[in-house]
Amino acid sequence: MRILFAIVSMVGLALGMSVILAQEKKEQNDPEQNASNQTLSALIKLNKKIENITFVSVTGEKKTIEELRGANATIVAFLNFQCPISNKQTPELTELAEKYKEKKVNIIGVCCDVESPKELANHIQEFKINFPVFYDPEHFVSTQFLADITPQVYVIDSAMTLRYFGRINDQHEDRATRNLIIKNHDLKEALSNVLANKEVLIQYTQPVGCPLDRVKKPLVQDGKVTFYRDVLPILQKNCQECHRPGEAGPFPLLTFKDAYNWAELIQENVISGVMPPWKPTTKSIPLRHDPRMSKQEIETINKWVEGGSAMGNKKDVPPPAKFRSSKEWDDENPPDIILESPGDFHLGPLGEDHYRTIVMPLNNKEELFIRKTQFIPGNPKIVHHSLYFYDGTGMLMDAQKKLGNSTPPANGIGDWGPGYNSGMGLGFIPDPSKVKRNQDNPGSGLGGWVPAVDPITAPPDTAYILPPQCDIFMQMHFHRNGKQEVDRSKLGLWLTKKPPTKFIKSYLVDTTFTIIPAGVKKYKATGSVVLNEDIKLFTFSPHAHRLATESRLYYSLPGSTEKVLLFEIKNWDFNWQQRYYPIEYVALPKGTTIHNEWIFDNSTSNPQNPFHPAKTVFLGENTTDEMGFYIIAGVVDVREKVVPTQMLNYFERLLKAEALKKIFGAK
Template identity: 40%
Template sequence: MKRLLVVPILLACAIPLIGAPADLKSDSKPVANFTLTDTTGKKWGLADQKAKAIVFAFLSCECPMSNGYIPALTNVATKFAEKGVAVVGIHADPDESAERVAKHTKEYKIPFTVLRDPTHAATAPLGAKTTPEVVILDEKLVVRYRGRIDDGYSARMKPKATVSRHDLVTALDEILAGKAVSVPETKALGCPIPDPVRAAAVDAPVTFYKDVLPVMQNYCQSCHRPDQVGPFSLVNYKQVAKWADTSLEEMHAKRMPPWKPAPNPLLTGARAIPDEAVKVVEKWIAGGKLEGDPKDAPAAQKFTDGWTLGEPDLILEAPSETTIAASGKDHFRVVVFPTNLSEDKFIVAMEVKPGNPRVVHHTLQLVDTSGKARALQAKAKPKADDADHGPGYPVSMGWGFLPDRSGMVGGWAPGSLPKKLPDGIGQKLPKGADLCVQFHYHRTGKEEKDRTKIGLYFAKTPVTQPFRTIPATGVFLSIPAGEKQFKVDSSWKLTEDVTLYRLSPHMHLLGKDIELTATVPDGKEQTLVRIPAWDYNWQEQYELKEPMKLPKGTVLRVRATYDNSASNPHNPSAPPQAVRFGEQTTNEMCFVFLGVSTEGKATRLITPNGPLFGK
């Protein structure tokens, strides 16, 4: 199954819950005493605590949302310590050993007390269901708040552009001021805390080794295995059983494995789990998640750890490591890779190998012959207190300058595999040109390092048809503030015959959907690519199964929708502001880049076909 990434999944193996959860709606009695053990082996009893308030934060070693909130919890612990508030972390997953929790606490530099609760002695009476969820007890040990830390997410793994309410801090301020908590309960988003083990059905025919492991191997393990982008592994029985229930939820919602285009017979590489495979997982869960006989297991899946297409002709490596801080907004950075070529070459394939797959969310590549990116990199002077630092220069989604988009050489996202162009076709890489890579880094809750490599494969036979990238642009000037359904509709006409190989849609945060169609002369309109639910976090280059001939006069039509309303959780402005077309984070864009070859000599392959602002 990634950013990717990567979806937190339900922990499913646990010990039966003990006691009844606290109820904020009934006024309440103190939480009954419980005793747990911290990471040093020392006993910690609730009745022994003397504090004006205790914040219990439910944590997980694997849940990316839990790990991502550790810096915020650390800040709360530091800020409120002198006010008599104690922050206490609780790990409620029985599969997380004392050694693993201790290692996690040290790795993430957690300064507050961390406890293990494998029997749910505290989890049940505190009523926690999710990591990260917080529960606040007042000095009388009565539950005063339960829920999220803030409203930074609109859904699981869907961060909002802005945080408008800091629920935990607000509740603590109100408690310390002697006030009632204005919002005493909210819904926490993240990874569900393990449920009790269900009794296995005696006659359940579906087992892990015989039936479920092949599903994991074929559709999930490319990302969910050690040292890959998936935040947890789905390799053995215990791992798959733990994450089973919400794995199924993600399959039903078709969020995992991630593939954004609508079904399209033209495209290759679609990541999808067949309905029959999903039903296998359903039956396995319903039957009690039987392990079965290890002798029934298929051979372990073999993955290529080296370069997919063999040793590249040129390997470019970042000059030094990039450091990504533990917390903050996602970081965008452009790094210039000088090619130092003494003669022109033609690129037929490219592979991106992240040094740290946990943080490299996606990349965009650009050939730059102007020297502008190199100048910006030379000019960039990191400050001593810059948490994010390394080679290159920080940007806000764009490149820091207006690039020649004909130099685009595709994008990379986890799971993308390089594909060579046919003989006789290649994209020109002029001598002395730079390859600029825009990195989208995301946070993990602790400081991370990355040093990525780029592999280039050059044409071995003469190139007779140059490969080029042409932008079909959805044209607009400004998206009005508050506009929920802003439509873009622009048409372009090809001035020469071309052969199409790949497509790369591109929008920013306000995008809702985007589509590119082609209408050949005297022909019907055909959809080349359609993204019905745009997600900036999943930008990819989509390859055609077979090259497509598009004759001169073909009309390319770009249609897209934007949501610039306050109800859009990805809106970077609160309240919404008018958004202009442009390179910055708070600007918007609308492109579908087409990778084509042509036998002609024209410098411009498309021209406007009537009004560009729609009908």
């Protein structure tokens, strides 16, 4: 039945192609229509013999596909080392090359969009690629295959017949949506069928990645909207902080050529709101570090691309934007204390993002007053964000000694170094009964770092008060980029000798759920806390795991049932968790109720669901468990030296949920 369906589909596609090719010239010139035509043309090549194509190496050596082919199968893979999706999937090709080497399967890589053969040679070495990668800047090879996306793969059998082309797997639904679980390994499945002399039932899948522009669009010199006059100032203001050499952006956006090469992708991400990254909705109170573009700026980008991406007059070029290096301390004086990771942390090329906690001792005998903190990433290409805290109990240092992994694997590929794999939490559930040291000040947050965010200074007349015998720990979110990487980040602390006259107090605003039933698409969880003193709210940080989709923070004044919205996210992203800072402090009187609300999607349709099919999910520390809370902090007049029962009660809830999970046999 599936074979019959495939035949019917192919006939339909062929008929559809004849209709499309008969359409008017205006329709043929439409980019989306052209992409559709190209895909249909490529489909016609299925089950037909591949021509004897010539490839050119980075040294200029020419090889034909007949010379490069594998005796039993050949994979031609189109790659782009400036495309994050391509880079993330390249290690899978490296694994395949090693796994199927003895089965006489050869992989041939092709890269079109690099500056020079030398640059390509460097990438091959950086990614430890174990198959030949050829240079195709004029798109001779990509035109033969009608490749239009990177990464994109073609499977050819021993008779040199094309049997499959499309994506490597279904990890990405689109450029902005990454599935947590790969359900279909399309390339591996097609290759297995070819090697077993079986029918390849699914011969084409739609690849997801970065566009491969085989037909270069004509260069437009002038227009109503030009790069130098209209677009470059927007990129300087909103994009170049990250999209410049050595920073977090996967490619620079400094020059006309930079922006011209990625114009359509810039347009797509700006219009959709994916970039610049900012999750709070416009209903939230005004917040610092908001990088969003204005409607006018978005429209300017859109008109520029729609008008052909005109260059404009170089006389209109604004002065270069000046940025503080992310490697420099942002203060007139150097930090009083610099805590650097005690060694290099090594991040492997494969797997999900890595969350690591690195604990460092202060060895202080007395209280310390911290006025400012600054985090400096050792490797901005892989440090997605970091949160940092102090621990007065010693429990984190004990956990690091027990859970740490500093021994490199035999092949040198993988994750190892200082700290321990903690997930998006502590990595363990603290037992409140075992807290013996600094019970009245066991720990709290000191700040957080994401790209393009300034260091955080404590509010006037306050300081972060660190207890004696204190440890500092950094929670690091490492973002894999397809190659083995190294990081050694550090944290600077500026002290003040003057004791604070006002104080920073934190509240945990938790929800009350213990389980989220399987299959429920919109599970609502709420919770609240009452302030027991006047407070000036200056920061808050929401936290949840992968099932969360929406979140809101409200307050109700004493004696009122009206809930006033402070903050809202309607497309929660597990990977973009940070602290938020209102532009103006929010004065809240004693007796104010702080409410938080979360919506969770525990259905199989949620691409971030860690279980397929969906399972009942429990409250817990693991990233396959779920949480939903806010930590809020504000300025108060009086320092209370009491045991923080809120956090201890929360840890007790976690312990009870863990016990319940074991009773139900959940993993």
